[in-house]
Amino acid sequence: MVSPLRRLDRAVGELAAGLPPDHTLPGGPGQRGSVSVGGPPELRQLTAGFNRMARTVTAALEQQRRLVADTSHQMRNPMAALRLRVDALQTHLRPTADRTYAGVNTELDRLETLLDDILALAAAEHRAGELTVTDDPGAHCDAAEVTLNQHRLWEPVARRASVRLTAEAAGPVPAACTDRELAQVTDILLDNAIKYAGDGARVRLRCAAEGPYAAVTVTDDGPGLRAEEIDRATTRFWRSARQTGTSGTGLGLAIAEQLLAGRGGRLELTPAHPHGLRTRAVVPGAHADGDPR
Structure with missing residues (x-):
């Protein structure tokens, strides 16, 4: 039976x-x-x-x-x-x-x-x-190391866009995903922040362990998104009407969301204060041997 x-x-x-x-x-x-x-x-x-x-x-x-x-x-x-x-x-x-x-x-x-x-x-x-x-229990990486590596890659891009990009990562921060997956997600978040924050904006990249999770946060002080826009931001091909003059396909956040979901993580979008947008890539943490916490 x-x-x-x-x-x-x-x-x-x-x-x-x-x-x-x-x-x-x-x-x-x-x-x-x-x-x-x-x-x-x-x-x-x-x-x-x-x-x-x-x-x-x-x-x-x-x-x-x-x-x-x-x-x-x-x-x-x-x-x-x-x-x-x-x-x-x-x-x-x-x-x-x-x-x-x-x-x-x-x-x-x-x-x-x-x-x-x-x-x-x-x-x-x-x-x-x-x-x-x-099951892929062996998938793990140091999220702090990935964060700092992506900061080095994107800092010249931000400088050319007249955006100040800073990073903060106190490692190690073990994460239950591959470094390639986390780097791809971080690329998407940084690309959006630098592209849409505007000239003279500041973008802060931060990685930290938060209880049983590892979180990579990108915060900008640009115009941000309204509440109703945040609800639609991960919809495929959706772009804010204020961003029609900027290159993009409206698929980046949808890709990031799927990559994180595959590892039991999530993508969070919230307003930054006093203005701007905060995006967080949250994935389960991992022990040194790679097993999820």
Whole structure:
């Protein structure tokens, strides 16, 4: 009685995460996405119904993943060819066409950035689904070290944007995630803060252990977001009406949220006082051996 229920329970968890279950039907090899049928008639009927649903759902998810991958591959080559052709036209254009030429290049940059962000979001969502059912106790890093490294990388960028970037990190701060994941999240938060805070703004980067969690906080004293805007800030493709003149796709915070969710963390956005925005990437802490606290 219990063994089939355990197999069904695991298969339900894997399906919820968007993964094909590890079991196969007794009809032969290669029938992934199903749990073996056994037990009382009522349980066999339930399992058969689940198998039909699982095959339909996993096939749809796999088609979606392939669509994203194929779209990436098929779009990159035409985009590169289009940019080469546009660049080749520059020497043949009249001076009066410079504004149009610059506009075309701006739109090409936007399309390339949008494509990269869509793929990054798809990868983050898939990874988050995997981690909901796949234990990865060895994933750990020193969040303070990652924070200071990202500060060194972004400080010249902030200086060119006339933004003062400071960092505070008293380490070590063990976090139950990889340094690559935390660096990617920190990049997104710093990019947004530097981009939208405005000339002469101050951006503070801070990392600290907070009870059983590790938190990386980015605070700016720019115009910030209104309460109703904060509620929508992680919505895909959403951007504030006041930011229409600034480059961006509206996917950065959605990517960060998915990366943190995969590790059992969260993204927090709150107003900074007297003005500005505070964004916090919170992830479970880890012991020195990498096990979550």
